[in-house]
Amino acid sequence: MESLSHKIKQKAIEIGFDKIGIVRAESLIEEGGKLDEWLEKGFHASMKWLEREPEKRKNPAMIFPDAKSxxxxxxxxxxxxKHEESSAKGKVSRYAWGDDYHDVLKEKLRELLSFIKSIDAAADGKICVDTAPMMDKAWAIRAGLGWLGKHSNVITKEFGSWIFIGEIILNVELEYETETIADACGTCTKCLDACPTSAIVAPYVVDSKACISYATIELRDSELPGEITENLNGWLYGCDICQDVCPWNRFEKPTTETRFEPRPDNVSSDLTAILALSPETYAAKFRRSAMKRTKLGGLQRNAKALKINGKK
Ligand code: B12
Ligand code: SF4
Incomplete structure (x- = not known):
C-alpha cells in the first residue's frame, strides 16, 4: 500500500509544485546559531521583525505545538x-513580475493540506509562506531540495535558484528524507564578484544594509543611501544580479504557473509613469502583486533615485 508520504509527494506535484521533501520537525540548532550571528552583526539592518521571537524561527513546535513533520x-x-536596457525604465526583479507568490503558494499549500486531511482525519497543519517565522532556506536544504548558494539563495539542480519556498508543519509522523544535496558552488565566486555593492560579505552571508534588494524593497527611509543610489544598475524594485550571473541558472526552465507571467509594465517599468501614480492608481495597479511591499512612497523614491543617477 502506498504510504501517506508518497501520496503527499504525488499530490504536491499534481498541484503544480516542482519539488517536495519531508523532514522531521526538529529544532534548527546549527542554522539557528547562524541566524543569531547574522542578527548580532546587524545584517538584518532595519528589519526589526527578524529580531522578534528568534526562538520561534528555529523551532516549528513554537509555531504549531503538535509539530511532527x-x-x-x-x-x-x-x-x-528580459529587461529593457533603457534609462527611462527601471528593472523589476523577476520574483515580483507576476502575482504575489505568497498568495499563489498559500493557495496551493491549502489544497495540499486539505488533501492530507481527507486521507487522515486526525491530520492538521500550519501553512507557512512568510506568514509564520520559519527559516525557509534552512528547511529547503534539510528537505533535500537544493543547497545554499554563495549568494545565500537556495539553488536546485533542476531549476537553478528561481524557486519560492513554502512549508506545511504537520501533526503526523511521516517518512523523512535522509539525504541533503551537497553544495555544488565549488570554487565559483561569480555572485560575490558581480554584486555591485559588495553585499555578499562572505560566501553564504548577505549584509542587508548593502543589498540593493533590501534597500529598494524593505528600507522605509525617504531616501536611498548614497552608495546604493550610485550602484543601482537600473534596478527599481529588488535585484537579481547575483542570481543572473550564477552558472546554475543555465538550468532555468519556464514555470507552468501562469500567474507568474509578468503583468504589463512589470519587467521594466516606465519611471515617469511610476512617478505619476496616485495612491488610487497605485493600489489598483499593484493589487495582489509582490511589488506593493515597498508602498507607493518607496517605489517613487526608487524611481527618483534612478532618474537622478541616470543623468550622471
Ligand atoms: C529577510 C529576507 C531577505 C533579506 C535578507 C536576505 C538573506 N540573504 O537572508 C533581503 C531583503 C536582503 C532579501 C532579499 C532577497 N530575497 Co528574501 N527573504 C528574507 C526572508 C524573509 C528571511 C531570510 C532570513 O531569515 N535571513 C537571515 C539569514 C541568517 O538566513 P539564511 O540566509 O537562511 O541563513 C543561512 C545562511 O546565511 C548561512 N550562513 C549564515 N552565516 C554563515 C556563515 C558560514 C560560514 C556559512 C557556511 C553559512 C552561513 O546559514 C544560515 C542557515 O542556513 C526569507 C523568507 C523566510 N521566511 O525565510 C526570504 C527569502 C530568503 N527571499 C527570497 C528571495 C527570492 C529574495 C530575493 C531574490 C528577491 C529579489 N530578487 O530581490 C533577494 C535575494 C538577495 C540575496 N542575495 O539574498 C526567497 C529565496 C528563495 C531561494 N531560492 O532561496 C525566500 C526564501 C522567500 C521564499 N519563501 O521563497 N530577503
Ligand atoms: S541582490 Fe543584488 S545587491 Fe543584493 S547581494 Fe545580490 S547582487 Fe548584491
Whole structure:
C-alpha cells in the first residue's frame, strides 16, 4: 500500500509544485546559531521583525505545538522574459513580475493540506509562506531540495535558484528524507564578484544594509543611501544580479504557473509613469502583486533615485 508520504509527494506535484521533501520537525540548532550571528552583526539592518521571537524561527513546535513533520515545497517562478536596457525604465526583479507568490503558494499549500486531511482525519497543519517565522532556506536544504548558494539563495539542480519556498508543519509522523544535496558552488565566486555593492560579505552571508534588494524593497527611509543610489544598475524594485550571473541558472526552465507571467509594465517599468501614480492608481495597479511591499512612497523614491543617477 502506498504510504501517506508518497501520496503527499504525488499530490504536491499534481498541484503544480516542482519539488517536495519531508523532514522531521526538529529544532534548527546549527542554522539557528547562524541566524543569531547574522542578527548580532546587524545584517538584518532595519528589519526589526527578524529580531522578534528568534526562538520561534528555529523551532516549528513554537509555531504549531503538535509539530511532527515539515513538508517543504519549491515552486519554480522563471518566465522567459528580459529587461529593457533603457534609462527611462527601471528593472523589476523577476520574483515580483507576476502575482504575489505568497498568495499563489498559500493557495496551493491549502489544497495540499486539505488533501492530507481527507486521507487522515486526525491530520492538521500550519501553512507557512512568510506568514509564520520559519527559516525557509534552512528547511529547503534539510528537505533535500537544493543547497545554499554563495549568494545565500537556495539553488536546485533542476531549476537553478528561481524557486519560492513554502512549508506545511504537520501533526503526523511521516517518512523523512535522509539525504541533503551537497553544495555544488565549488570554487565559483561569480555572485560575490558581480554584486555591485559588495553585499555578499562572505560566501553564504548577505549584509542587508548593502543589498540593493533590501534597500529598494524593505528600507522605509525617504531616501536611498548614497552608495546604493550610485550602484543601482537600473534596478527599481529588488535585484537579481547575483542570481543572473550564477552558472546554475543555465538550468532555468519556464514555470507552468501562469500567474507568474509578468503583468504589463512589470519587467521594466516606465519611471515617469511610476512617478505619476496616485495612491488610487497605485493600489489598483499593484493589487495582489509582490511589488506593493515597498508602498507607493518607496517605489517613487526608487524611481527618483534612478532618474537622478541616470543623468550622471
Ligand atoms: C529577510 C529576507 C531577505 C533579506 C535578507 C536576505 C538573506 N540573504 O537572508 C533581503 C531583503 C536582503 C532579501 C532579499 C532577497 N530575497 Co528574501 N527573504 C528574507 C526572508 C524573509 C528571511 C531570510 C532570513 O531569515 N535571513 C537571515 C539569514 C541568517 O538566513 P539564511 O540566509 O537562511 O541563513 C543561512 C545562511 O546565511 C548561512 N550562513 C549564515 N552565516 C554563515 C556563515 C558560514 C560560514 C556559512 C557556511 C553559512 C552561513 O546559514 C544560515 C542557515 O542556513 C526569507 C523568507 C523566510 N521566511 O525565510 C526570504 C527569502 C530568503 N527571499 C527570497 C528571495 C527570492 C529574495 C530575493 C531574490 C528577491 C529579489 N530578487 O530581490 C533577494 C535575494 C538577495 C540575496 N542575495 O539574498 C526567497 C529565496 C528563495 C531561494 N531560492 O532561496 C525566500 C526564501 C522567500 C521564499 N519563501 O521563497 N530577503
Ligand atoms: S541582490 Fe543584488 S545587491 Fe543584493 S547581494 Fe545580490 S547582487 Fe548584491
Amino acid at each position: 515539515v513538508v517543504v515545497v519549491a515552486l519554480n517562478y522563471f518566465t522567459p522574459h
